Amino acid sequence: MATINLKSLKEDEINEFINSFDTVLSDCDGVLWNKNDSIPHAADTLNAFTQLGKRVFFVTNNSTKTRDEFVKKCHMLNFIATKDSIVSTAYLVAQYLQDIKFNKKVYLIGSSGIAQELDRVGIGHIGLGPEGIISEDFDFSHIKCDPEVGAVVVGFDLHFNYLKVLKAASYLNNKDIMFIATNTDEQFPAGTNIIIPGTGSLVKCVETCAERQPIIMGKPSPYAAKMLENNYQINPKRTLMIGDRANTDILFGKRCGFKTLLVLTGCTQLTQLEKWKSSGEPKDHELLPDFYTNTIGDILPYIKN
Numbered sequence: 001m002a003t004i005n006l007k008s009l010k011e012d013e014i015n016e017f018i019n020s021f022d023t024v025l026s027d028c029d030g031v032l033w034n035k036n037d038s039i040p041h042a043a044d045t046l047n048a049f050t051q052l053g054k055r056v057f058f059v060t061n062n063s064t065k066t067r068d069e070f071v072k073k074c075h076m077l078n079f080i081a082t083k084d085s086i087v088s089t090a091y092l093v094a095q096y097l098q099d100i101k102f103n104k105k106v107y108l109i110g111s112s113g114i115a116q117e118l119d120r121v122g123i124g125h126i127g128l129g130p131e132g133i134i135s136e137d138f139d140f141s142h143i144k145c146d147p148e149v150g151a152v153v154v155g156f157d158l159h160f161n162y163l164k165v166l167k168a169a170s171y172l173n174n175k176d177i178m179f180i181a182t183n184t185d186e187q188f189p190a191g192t193n194i195i196i197p198g199t200g201s202l203v204k205c206v207e208t209c210a211e212r213q214p215i216i217m218g219k220p221s222p223y224a225a226k227m228l229e230n231n232y233q234i235n236p237k238r239t240l241m242i243g244d245r246a247n248t249d250i251l252f253g254k255r256c257g258f259k260t261l262l263v264l265t266g267c268t269q270l271t272q273l274e275k276w277k278s279s280g281e282p283k284d285h286e287l288l289p290d291f292y293t294n295t296i297g298d299i300l301p302y303i304k305n
């Protein structure tokens with residue numbers, strides 16, 4: 001399968017590419033910003049798409065913030081954004097539970113973003129915060145499972161610990177209790193030798209202990225796309241997914257039938273693409289984007305209003 005360097009295209013081919021989609025789904029961290037610093041020309045590029053009449057959505061696996069908090073961050077970094085344009089995993093968890101008319105409590109391993117989104121849809125939750133540093137002589141017989149709990153949700157949690165895994169797995173021992181994970185990103189790019197564990201590492205730990213697999217809300221699971229198709233009638237054939245991570249963003253785009261563009265400002269690097277290109281493994285070819293380019297700003301000169 002061909003993966004095309006956007007910069008190798010002639011101007012009329014780039015114009016054709018830009019005219020081939022009317023919805024843009026953009027990953028956030030690694031494409032638009034790195035932590036709190038925007039990536040040069042990212043805001044101008046997405047805003048130019050919006051001004052051209054394309055619909056732009058911010059599709060992030062980051063579960064730590066509410067949609068309102070993401071809108072604030074977008075505005076701070078000069079992106080045109082509304083609450084409706086944010087598709088974040090904390091929001092998706094709450095939306096999913098509301099859609100299935102979930103009427104029990106959540107045992108939450110996660111951050112305040114999920115807690116606030118659950119509050120918004122009136123779903124009770126327990127477990128948030130730094131509970132449970134235990135000593136070697138801890139008496140496990142005192143642990144009680146709350147009979148009101150109907151789901152375990154695992155997202156990013158800086159207070160992740162042994163007791164939380166124990167409680168989550170104990171709830172999940174009851175097969176009627178749902179198991180939901182926000183996303184499976186293994187690590188965050190640190191740009192150094194330090195490895196920063198992502199939510200996927202926490203999810204794997206609970207999965208291993210509970211001997212169960214979760215339903216995954218974020219990319220590459222197509223749940224976010226279903227929500228967009230149902231609520232905003234997006235047409236997959238005329239949708240572009242822009243991402244920096246092949247095993248979440250690009251795989252998501254390909255599974256959903258979107259066009260895919262990888263930028264090299266985040267996780268997946270060109271050397272990795274070259275390896276996948278020359279590999280005979282179909283699972284490696286699944287990770288190859290239709291197009292790649294150094295940075296999202298490379299498209300800006302070709303967007304004409």
Ligand code: PLP
Nearest residue numbers: 027028029060061062063064156
């Ligand atoms: N999860 C957490 C907790 C994060 O902080 C981030 C990035 O900041 C991500 C996931 C990845 O987000 P994205 O899908 O926007 O790259």
Ligand code: CA
Nearest residue numbers: 027029030244
């Ligand atoms: Ca990213």
